[in-house]
Amino acid sequence: MITGEKTADRPQKNLNLPERQKMFVSEFLPYVDALYNFAYRLVLDEDDANDLVQDTFLKAYRFFDSYQPGTNAKAWMFRILKNSFINDFRKKSKEPGKVDYNDIEKTYNSDDVQSNKTVDLRVETEKDKIGDEVANALNNLDVDFRTAIILCDIEGFTYEEMAKILDIPIGTVRSRLHRARNLLKEKLKDYAVTMGYKN
């Protein structure tokens, strides 16, 4: 057994519950917005993005013992999120629509049924924001290309980190990025001209 070594590498194993939770939150919560941004760009739906990020945090907590503090926490979380997206959300979106009767029952039995009809202005503002041409161009890319652009150009991951997050060779990271950028440029060409940019 190499438990002693592993415990030294992973002090969270020796912590009591409150300390462990505190460490988890301080280590990973700073990336919540970046994760949400990534999740949203993958699923293109606010509720699904919320679910995906929540799911990511819960999975990460479950596997917290395998995380080595001081290593790349952000990349670790992005990898979990990407895997959750592939394993759960992509599968779900390919299945025919399902009705969750528990949700319906909960909604109709609750006291504030009427409040569900209220328009959430925050959501509307968010929709306006992401209705921007540039974000639209990104959202319209195939998910693999979109992911490459987000990880590199928005989140600033290195090619090596991207290869680990996406489980692909570095050569594939390079070629995917190259193709993604060409596709994005193509989609943005018209927009750039209207904004006063030349080719």
Add this chain to the structure above:
Amino acid sequence: MSMAEEITYLETGEKKKVYTVCEEFVRVMHLVIDGEADEQEKHWFARHISSSDDCLKHFDEEKTFRNFFKEKCHCLSMPKEVIEEIKAKLASLGTE
């Protein structure tokens, strides 16, 4: 930017794609901006932009575009109530 050309070796008939200088410039430019260029590529790139105003301009435009793009696509924040929900769920996991 110019496209790749395909050349055929007369002796063997083998076909190979070669890139013009500008195609190579674009490839290396992205590596430089991404911080992934090696020393040789950095050196080649520095020499190239010092001798070509068009390539220098293209490099500047690409950097401007990258900043603009990042600014436009990095604007989403997780709703505060969902963050609280995550914290609550984590806390309940700990006590199970």
